[in-house]
Amino acid sequence: MRAAVTWVCAVAAAGGAACGSSRTPRDVLTDGGVVRPGDYADPLVHLGRLDTSTFIEIGEVRARDDGLVLFCTGVQGMNVVDASDPGDMKLLRRLASSRSSGQYPRCQHVAVDGDVAYMASRGDEIQPTPFVAAFDLARDGAEIATFVRDATTFEGMDAAGTMLYVAAHDKGLLVLERTATGLVERGVATGLTNAWGVDVDPARQIAFVADGAGGLAAVDVSSPASPAVVGRVDFDGAAMMVQVVGDVAYVAASQAGLVAVDISDPRALRVLSVTDTPGTALELAVSGGHAFVADWNDVRAFDVSDPAHPALLATERIDVSGGFPRVLGVGAYGDYAFAGEWTGLHALQLFPDRVAPDLWVGEREIDFGVVPVGDEDAVAVAIENQGRARLAVWSIETTDRRFSVDRDQVVVEPGQVAVVEVRVRPDGDAEVRGQLKLLSDDPDDGERTIDLRVNRPGVGVGDPAPEVAVQLLDGGQWRLSDHAGQVVLLAYFATF
CATH class of the missing domain: 2.60.40.10 (Immunoglobulins)
Known part of the structure; x- marks a missing residue:
């Protein structure tokens, strides 16, 4: 909707002159x-950034109620942070698995239950072998178990007691048990589309799986040896992460935004609401009736006291010197949120009663x-x-x-x-x-x-393309001029 305004100073379109202004607000x-x-007053206040390197590739973030924050990085492994004073976060230690290879200890996902923390590496060109590793935080982060599985990549995890549930894309949901001899596979739930994240409800013995384009799936894990999908609900977007609070599962659903699902009957899941976000909802953390969403461009805080009608309370765009923000993860306890922006961990505080533009x-x-x-x-x-x-x-x-x-x-x-x-x-x-x-x-x-x-220098739209010649992997050569008169698509992408 276009707002009606009356101009206060004339802007000469033909001459291109700009209006002058000062920083003093004017009517x-x-x-x-x-x-x-x-x-x-700002309803979502930036409290500070953890003092660390700016090249760390932060991903998933988890926060315990006592203020311990764990976050994954592609360069530094798993970081363990004392955030009991969010305005003065302190790095306690960095954890890397014995399975890590190369210079960068890859960590994409993290789970924590009590004093046991888990790290998952999905595998890439830097870390060819995917793995899951367990660490004892009470013993200075000593590694206590690892797990690998042929032709399987690992994504989001959740832990309950000695059991660990791991989303494994099209391989389904893996059920692992931490024993005295290591992490042992007990069963696998098949029939999933592209499992990305999981949250387990121990009381129901149901694991709720963010199943990519397959929406949200409910998996009965009462028998670890034979877990089975018992319910599913579809919605637009790709389900990336899920968190269960009571009878509601909140899903970060990429381009669809924030999705709330009624899980009171796991065999008849029902969508309560779909709240669009302008970015890509990658992760979320629900705390105290508020959902914090890592939406790529920013962190967004919602009031979810009525899951059928989430209300946006505030947003926070993380300032990044010389670049653009990529908020990929978020954890929360109380009214504090911890945003995992690609280059650093940022602490935020929500003041839900503040009303502002x-x-x-x-x-x-x-x-x-x-x-x-x-x-x-x-x-x-x-x-x-x-x-x-x-x-x-x-x-x-x-x-x-x-x-x-x-x-x-x-x-x-x-x-x-x-x-x-x-x-x-x-x-x-x-x-x-x-x-x-x-x-x-x-x-x-x-x-x-x-x-x-x-008038940026270089080749513009409609200009003849310059000659391009590249060496192919098989030793041959590719020339753009050989394809004159054809449509050539140039695709730029990263392989890490």
């Missing part, structure tokens, strides 16, 4: 009158491509208020005169969207860079900057 004049920017803009950069001298191009930027109070964006400006905007202020009601048009009119063929700056009364994100560029 916003709308068709309904004058709106004064609010003075809000929450500005959200998807773009980080706008590239206008090639625009000839004398021509003009425009891109629409959506400004969304995901908070619970009215958002006043009291300054919208560009830092270079060749870029301009069609409005310099806007007010956005909760849950609504305003659209700002950003224009460019180059006065030469050289590359031009600038920024779009949004100043608002969002207490957490009061200044949002979006990079702007036009």
